[in-house]
Amino acid sequence: MKLSTKGRYGLRAVLDIALHSEEEAVALSTIAERQSISISYLEQLIAKLKKAGIVSSTRGAKGGYILAKAPSMISVGEILRALEGNLDPVDCAEIVGGETTCNASDICVTKYVWKRISDSINSAVDNLMLSELVEESKARLKEGLDDKSMNDSMC
Amino acid sequence: MKLSTKGRYGLRAVLDIALHSEEEAVALSTIAERQSISISYLEQLIAKLKKAGIVSSTRGAKGGYILAKAPSMISVGEILRALEGNLDPVDCAEIVGGETTCNASDICVTKYVWKRISDSINSAVDNLMLSELVEESKARLKEGLDDKSMNDSMC
DNA sequence: CAAAAGACCAACTAAAATACTCGGAATTAA
């Protein structure tokens, strides 16, 4: 029941882009260094984010990444799902009402447990917008904490 | 971000015990067969449940397992944590307020995301009691669905 | 125009976690 590094690194990367791409696109290598993530691994994560329409890129020298839309239009749920796949605690079609996989579906009681967990996770992350994280970060930076110490945090 | 078979099988096992141990203790082999779970794997899961004080056992012939307390006193959260370890989405001390691991803690913004997810999962499972699942199961059985088809459900 | 900076892509690999299996010892009812 753990988020993988995909979700953890990826969210940090998006936040990094949100905070640093106002003037110009940020290069993968810059994010990787600032966040202490392997550049080639990060590449894969950003690819997912791009495919999901969360970030957009410009190639070539001076290229890099920016957000594809306003941070207030990007939910944390959207980001995490792009990176991790769905956030459901089990891969059970019934959770979303399908009838395919688990065909003894309507007598499956534990599925209500999974649905309950699923709903709570999704509503938690879908109601949290990237913009809120951006505001929080900026507020903390203003309190005199420099950018560098910011990036050392591993959570 | 998936529950492992430990949590899935284990919860089904506890529910099985709750539903079948009113007269006499249920043997591991019975649960395993009824739930289509490998007996020797299930053994390990039940051991965790026992250590957590959720089930209790009697050894020897005619032995088996019963619940260690009333189903209304056992939360689904308690069961899942016994099986899976904590349900936090990341192993980050700061999530619970500690100061040990992640020492750039107070400038770590993503931790609020993890805390939010963590809280929502835990409150969802802690407010759901085993007794509710038992009631639900019994209600479904009364509707004419036999015990066997019940156990075929994989969720 | 060349060369550096950068995104993009597809495989490959090492390590860790998961999902088991196996062999036996201790306990108890019949």
Added chain:
DNA sequence: TTAATTCCGAGTATTTTAGTTGGTCTTTTG
């Protein structure tokens, strides 16, 4: 005393995770 059962520790196969490697395509800039 024997069959049924829990209990225990170790071993293993498979899958997933967390990367790495080596290269191609694109764009700016000297």
